[in-house]
Amino acid sequence: MTKPPKTCIYVCNTCRPEGFVGDDEDRPGAVFARALLREAQGQGLTEQIELKAVNCLSVCKRPCTVAVSDAGKFTYVIGDLEPERDTAAVLEFVMKYREAGDGITKWRERPEVVRKGTVARIPPVGHDAAPVTSIVTRPDSDETT
Numbered sequence: 001m002t003k004p005p006k007t008c009i010y011v012c013n014t015c016r017p018e019g020f021v022g023d024d025e026d027r028p029g030a031v032f033a034r035a036l037l038r039e040a041q042g043q044g045l046t047e048q049i050e051l052k053a054v055n056c057l058s059v060c061k062r063p064c065t066v067a068v069s070d071a072g073k074f075t076y077v078i079g080d081l082e083p084e085r086d087t088a089a090v091l092e093f094v095m096k097y098r099e100a101g102d103g104i105t106k107w108r109e110r111p112e113v114v115r116k117g118t119v120a121r122i123p124p125v126g127h128d129a130a131p132v133t134s135i136v137t138r139p140d141s142d143e144t145t
């Protein structure tokens with residue numbers, strides 16, 4: 001039997017609040033990445049998830065930031081995360097995300113820090129079902145439907 005693919009959590013390891021001075025490994029993003037790995041190992045989730053560090057996810061004003069992605073699923077970008085506070089909440093969200101066919105989880109079932117911190121939910125390439133609809137341009141018109 002084939003194992004289901006791992007869900008990827010991209011962690012910005014360069015996230016830092018404005019005015020932060022310190023070594024790269026002390027940046028809150030790098031601290032968050034290490035804390036998330038420890039939490040995932042502690043919960044025995046390393047067969048379900050893969051953690052990858054990214055130098056910037058372009059959400060720099062809302063550190064710390066992660067992106068949760070899986071083949072054929074919506075990608076969530078989540079900011080405002082705290083290393084000491086939010087690792088378990090992120091993993092709770094990721095487990096619900098894995099259960100959802102398209103990755104869209106019920107808003108009410110997402111941990112509060114994920115509800116409040118979600119910056120973007122991006123459809124997978126080729127997704128053509130709700131909540132995505134086609135934009136059709138009418139011939140001889142600039143109007144779209």
Ligand code: FES
Binds near residue numbers: 013014016056065
């Ligand atoms: S430095 Fe973390 S999103 Fe840019």
